[in-house]
Amino acid sequence: xxxxxxxxNNSLFLQSQSNHISLLISRIFTLAEVSNMMHNDYSAGASxxxxxxxxxxxxxxxxxQICVNFYTLVMVQKGRMSYxxxxxxxxxxxxxxxxxxxxxxxxxxxxxxxxxxxNLMIEEDYYNKVLAFxxxxxxxxxxxxxxxxxxxxxxxxxxxLFSVMSRQIxxxxxxxxxxxxxxxxxxxxxxxxxxxxxLYGSNMQPSHDLPNxxxxxxxxxxxxxxxFRKERQIKFYADRLNIxxxxxxxxxxxxxxxxxxxxxxxxxxxxxxxxLRSSSYNISEISEMLFxxxxxxxxxxxxxxxxxxxxxxxxxxxxK
Numbered sequence: 549x550x551x552x553x554x555x556x557n558n559s560l561f562l563q564s565q566s567n568h569i570s571l572l573i574s575r576i577f578t579l580a581e582v583s584n585m586m587h588n589d590y591s592a593g594a595s596x597x598x599x600x601x602x603x604x605x606x607x608x609x610x611x612x613q614i615c616v617n618f619y620t621l622v623m624v625q626k627g628r629m630s631y632x633x634x635x636x637x638x639x640x641x642x643x644x645x646x647x648x649x650x651x652x653x654x655x656x657x658x659x660x661x662x663x664x665x666x667n668l669m670i671e672e673d674y675y676n677k678v679l680a681f682x683x684x685x686x687x688x689x690x691x692x693x694x695x696x697x698x699x700x701x702x703x704x705x706x707x708x709l710f711s712v713m714s715r716q717i718x719x720x721x722x723x724x725x726x727x728x729x730x731x732x733x734x735x736x737x738x739x740x741x742x743x744x745x746x747l748y749g750s751n752m753q754p755s756h757d758l759p760n761x762x763x764x765x766x767x768x769x770x771x772x773x774x775x776f777r778k779e780r781q782i783k784f785y786a787d788r789l790n791i792x793x794x795x796x797x798x799x800x801x802x803x804x805x806x807x808x809x810x811x812x813x814x815x816x817x818x819x820x821x822x823x824l825r826s827s828s829y830n831i832s833e834i835s836e837m838l839f840x841x842x843x844x845x846x847x848x849x850x851x852x853x854x855x856x857x858x859x860x861x862x863x864x865x866x867x868k
Contacts, residue, residue, distance in 0.1 A: 576651065576865075579618045579669055585609070586667065595674035596732060598718035601665040606656060613653040619670045621647050621739075623710055627663035631656045643707040647743070651825070666714045670736060678736045706742060713739050764789060765803040768796065769811070776815040778839045782808050817853050820846065824862040831858050 579597055585608050586599035623645040630639045632655040640646060648654055650672045717735045720728055771785050786793040800808050816838065823834050835846040850858050
């Protein structure tokens with residue numbers, strides 16, 4: 549297949565909602581709509597759903613770009629499938645897993661006849677609520693970092709863990725239990741811990757000073773996710789790490805393939821998107837909250853990344 553960007557087997561590719569929202573998307577699909585399209589055992593009002601994907605299910609998915617308002621995780625167990633990402637076709641094979649955060653336009657391009665995959669879908673508010681239960685993960689802006697982090701390699705053990713957790717989630721919400729919700733909370737949290745381990749674990753590219761650089765990278769991500777709203781100068785983060793700005797820049801670039809500014813700007817952009825979608829703050833108030841010099845500075849920053857004004861972006865979500 550031409551123009552296929554291949555992802556190595558046993559790998560995890562993480563995406564973020566920092567990409568442009570396509571103006572061609574007519575509406576955003578809900579968890580109930582997508583679940584009912586894929587299978588018949590969705591529990592009405594549930595915050596999580598698991599579906600088995602095969603060629604018969606994928607044929608039902610709307611052609612072209614679609615956008616959903618929940619986290620969706622797809623792991624291929626057999627066969628191959630491809631989807632559109634940033635103008636490229638990404639091919640996924642056995643044990644490859646992709647996480648697409650809410651409000652991210654994606655289109656499934658092709659798949660083999662023998663495709664078998666798991667699709668775990670989690671409502672955004674519920675995902676964030678479970679994430680906040682863990683003091684070690686609380687406050688970390690993981691969804692904003694997904695697009696900027698490198699490709700990870702999922703071991704057979706981790707692929708099996710995701711498969712087992714998905715089956716247990718499905719079995720738990722399908723059968724009445726006295727503590728059903730608590731059990732689902734725990735299982736979803738295990739999935740989140742798996743991602744946390746992959747994001748900040750030992751699967752980075754080799755380096756002669758890997759342990760130290762990994763620690764620097766982890767701490768930078770932690771600091772950035774907590775301070776980006778006000779602090780967007782590299783010196784602030786280098787000082788807290790007690791290293792030079794040059795060494796911090798080189799380490800972040802080596803570990804992730806992206807710059808310090810790319811991380812900070814992505815955090816900032818997604819925070820603006822979140823406030824525009826889910827709050828009533830006006831543009832002036834948001835610019836003050838995020839320490840822009842003025843409203844025009846925020847508008848210019850947002851239009852450069854999204855291709856539309858903040859108000860146009862907000863209007864695109866009204867009534868949805």
